[in-house]
Amino acid sequence: MRRGHRVKAALVGAGQIAVEHLKALQGMPTVEIAGVCDLSRAAAESAALRHGATAWFTDLTEMLRAAKPDVVHVTTSPQSHYSIAVECLEAGAHVIVEKPITSSLAELEDLLERAATRDLVVLEDYNTIYSIAAQEILRRIKTGVFGAVVHVEVMYCLDILGPGGFADPNAPHPVLTMPGGAIADFLPHLASLAHAFVGPHRAATSIWQKRRDSLAPFDEFRGLVEGERATAALTFSCSAQPAAFWLRVYGERMRATANLFETRLTFTRVREGLGPLGGIVNGLDEGKAIRRAAVQTFLSKFRSGQGGYDGLTEIVRRTYGSIADGTPLPITPQQVREVNLMIDALRPREVAP
């Protein structure tokens, strides 16, 4: 790609998450949104109008031919990711694919191989790794103040079975047919975060449960991972309320707690020489940080911005930077492979009760 020319981006699948991708692209002056494609003409046209795209299409092949995008964002339903990504790669475009990237490891390996052969990028959106909180924890780990990571807990509490949710009996979500059902849509969040802190898995075990009557095969998930650097406990709960996305990282010298649905991020650290007063100082510090975060979370709802998708904006920005000047990708093919191997190891092995 020539330096200095505007990168041509395109997107296929103009649904809910597409809005976040398009907002991220709109904020990048070096990018032209050359096309938006959806089976619904109105959805494609509306998204193109709203986000300043040059053209809209209802046929992917036609978009690839006419718009000639450098990068295609694939934000369709999960089962269609593979075939769409293959067509984009064949047309010479880099692809950024929403999670879950493929329905199987075999499809993933094929995608990665096709991309490598053509010197193109295939990247799965792990936006939570690039959230402000996760990046701050990773920064402290890198500087050494955190000490080595010992254990990580990732807990996602969200009622996905409510009205209009994944298991709407009137129109069940396509992801329900994937192994793990609706929870399969959230496993990449859990596994990518765990991977960022503990590395690739050596062993993993999981429990899948169904607490509520719905079309979803499961609504509770627990996973335990032995990573190369530490251990991780992963949880998805449909019934535990209120909604939260907890990330807790336990280090040798520090402990971090973040709610990724909010701006809450607190650190508790070993305080040399304070003895029993260390607990009091940590408690006061943590209380202050929680109060400040509560106010920031409230105020952030009244300001425009990326909301909970700041990580996606960062991934998109870094990926386009990498494509333009060869700086490291925010998410590497090896990372995508390892995260998906972890997910595969955690998948349900038996048919739902």
Added chain:
Amino acid sequence: MRALVTGANGFLGTAVVRALLAHGHTVRALVRPVADASELDRMGVTDIVRADLRTARDLPAAFEDVDVLVHLAAAFGRAEAFPATVGGTERLLDAMRGTDCGRVVLASTFSVYDWSSVTGTLDETSPVTEPSALYGRGGYAISKTWQETVTRRYAAENGWELVVLRPGFIWGRGHTDLAAFGQRLGPVQVVIGPCGRIPMTHIDNCADLFALGADDQRATGETFNVVDGAGERIWTFLGEHLRGEGIRRLRVPLPYRPVYGVVRFLFDNVLGRNDELPSILVPAQFEARMKPLRFTNRKARQLLGWEPPLDYRECLRRTWGAPVG
């Protein structure tokens, strides 16, 4: 005449089905797969097609022997509204192609109008929201505007007869808490522009015009606003609502223009023009809820000779009086 009615078990749908039957038409009701259709059963509607417009693949069969499509189905919610309302309409009208059905009556809404640019009287000649301003509106307005656009395109491409009906606030039993009432803050109801009129239509009056539009050739190719008249004042109807529902709430009146000015200032200078805020804080959405304009049903009266069958007192009685058989 046989009408295929989408959203037939909803608040508007059941009333429209009842009105179509009263006008002597036959009804085929299209409802979601697990929707409660007991009200349709009570009306004696046995021709029920179960399908979800978001996913259905066998919709063409629903048009067999149908003369007119009365399309009422729509969804609410920022994320859900567009794929369900607009995508569902595309899927439905794709299915209608190639069938003998050649007439559509669409339930649109007052929300499609560009409330910011209208002064004086809002009528059928008032401008609808331009695409450049549309995305500052709520999800419902965005999806309903696109739904109307899509339906007009299909009708033009296929040579179908089209009647577009744009109701204001539709009210009736269990549906009297209107967005025009302002902002509730705990036990206090802040009423913004209390003397403003509400563009309102009682459910049974509204349904009557839908039944009329289903086969009246004078309506073909026309767009009608559906209101029962000039509308009640916000303060007055809020009082009826609180009384009728047995709610104790302190009403605090505030003048429209100064409050709008404050909202405009905050939106432009403090809130970063974030149109995903609550609608009371987004000027375009604030106006669509409460802007003091005049409303009229003159076009339906003059062109169709329509008179709302129920007067206001009867509407109140049907809403909060004894249940009507």
